[in-house]
Amino acid sequence: xxxxxxxxxxxxxxxxxxxxxxxxxxxxxxxxxxxxxxxxxxxxxxxxxxxxxxxxxxxxxxxxxxxxxxxxxxxxxxxxxxxxxxxxxxxxxxxxxxxxxxxxxxxxxxxxxxxxxxxxxxxxxxxxxxxxxxxxxxxxxxxxx
Amino acid sequence: xxxxxxxxxxxxxxxxxxxxxxxxxxxxxxxxxxxxxxxxxxxxxxxxxxxxxxxxxxxxxxxxxxxxxxxxxxxxxxxxxxxxxxxxxxxxxxxxxxxxxxxxxxxxxxxxxxxxxxxxxxxxxxxxxxxxxxxxxxxxxxxxxxxxxxxxxxxxxxxxxxxxxxxxxxxxxxxxxxxxxxxxxxxxxxxxx
Numbered sequence: 001x002x003x004x005x006x007x008x009x010x011x012x013x014x015x016x017x018x019x020x021x022x023x024x025x026x027x028x029x030x031x032x033x034x035x036x037x038x039x040x041x042x043x044x045x046x047x048x049x050x051x052x053x054x055x056x057x058x059x060x061x062x063x064x065x066x067x068x069x070x071x072x073x074x075x076x077x078x079x080x081x082x083x084x085x086x087x088x089x090x091x092x093x094x095x096x097x098x099x100x101x102x103x104x105x106x107x108x109x110x111x112x113x114x115x116x117x118x119x120x121x122x123x124x125x126x127x128x129x130x131x132x133x134x135x136x137x138x139x140x141x142x143x144x145x
Numbered sequence: 146x147x148x149x150x151x152x153x154x155x156x157x158x159x160x161x162x163x164x165x166x167x168x169x170x171x172x173x174x175x176x177x178x179x180x181x182x183x184x185x186x187x188x189x190x191x192x193x194x195x196x197x198x199x200x201x202x203x204x205x206x207x208x209x210x211x212x213x214x215x216x217x218x219x220x221x222x223x224x225x226x227x228x229x230x231x232x233x234x235x236x237x238x239x240x241x242x243x244x245x246x247x248x249x250x251x252x253x254x255x256x257x258x259x260x261x262x263x264x265x266x267x268x269x270x271x272x273x274x275x276x277x278x279x280x281x282x283x284x285x286x287x288x289x290x291x292x293x294x295x296x297x298x299x300x301x302x303x304x305x306x307x308x309x310x311x312x313x314x315x316x317x318x319x320x321x322x323x324x325x326x327x328x329x330x331x332x333x334x335x336x337x338x
Contacts, residue, residue, distance in 0.1 A: 032258050033258050033259055034199075035153035035154070035155075035195060035199070035203075036153070036155070037195055037196040037197075037199075038199045126258075126260050127257075127258060128257050128258070129256060129257040
């Protein structure tokens with residue numbers, strides 16, 4: 001199992017900067033259009049928790065209206081860091097519902113961790129002089145309380 | 146790999162930009178406030194831009210091969226909703242021949258990533274580093290007498306905007322020129338054979 005190491009917002013911003021293209025859209029941030037100071041500010045504003053998971057970064061933002069639900073992101077193309085994050089959130093935060101907003105190219109890591117495609121946000125993200133669709137992927141765990 | 150790349154302005158870039166702000170041609174061509182400001186004040190001002198002024202001002206570092214800093218670009222008067230901003234440049238004296246590449250790279254970044262649609266340019270008429278006097282005369286849309294006072298003189302400024310349509314027209318005419326050139330070369334080769 002991949003081990004998770006919690007990062008401060010400043011460490012997270014540095015990690016996202018290093019991850020480059022893979023970090024675009026991570027929990028709604030974008031290192032191409034936002035400098036490190038703005039990345040930190042946005043992560044704090046969203047109450048984001050970011051973890052180093054092997055060589056990748058994973059993170060979540062709680063849904064304030066639904067305390068069992070969290071938005072999750074990963075810079076990894078593989079599913080293992082996502083699985084580790086879900087395990088952590090299920091075990092320690094009693095989360096049961098997970099939502100990922102990712103471009104088509106980033107969907108494999110979440111599909112491999114059991115996410116199902118539930119919808120598409122057309123033209124949701126702007127990059128490289130074009131608007132891109134974003135997939136809405138969801139995974140529900142049975143409530144264990 | 147593009148010759149010129151654009152990245153965010155960082156704390157480490159501040160001393161180099163401070164030096165540029167005080168350079169004689171920079172002071173005459175853009176603004177001379179730095180000549181009368183101390184290092185701490187200039188540094189604090191630029192750090193504030195990095196940490197706080199994201200909505201109203203952004204500075205970019207323009208780099209050449211091997212990430213060597215060529216100069217800086219910054220956008221002000223940003224209207225995010227109308228997707229327009231004003232763009233300024235300061236290229237380091239040693240790299241001033243590369244200004245055209247820097248201009249292209251920054252325009253591309255502003256359109257491709259920040260989704261800006263209209264970019265306002267301003268150049269004082271005495272400044273021929275960016276465009277020749279003839280090109281400036283042909284390019285400008287607005288001429289503003291006594292626009293600014295720098296290094297003891299009133300300066301006349303030329304303003305013009307570049308929209309997506311302008312960029313497309315420019316690309317089309319460049320494409321047309323390339324085609325004509327290719328055609329001429331082909332004709333010459335055929336004539337020889």
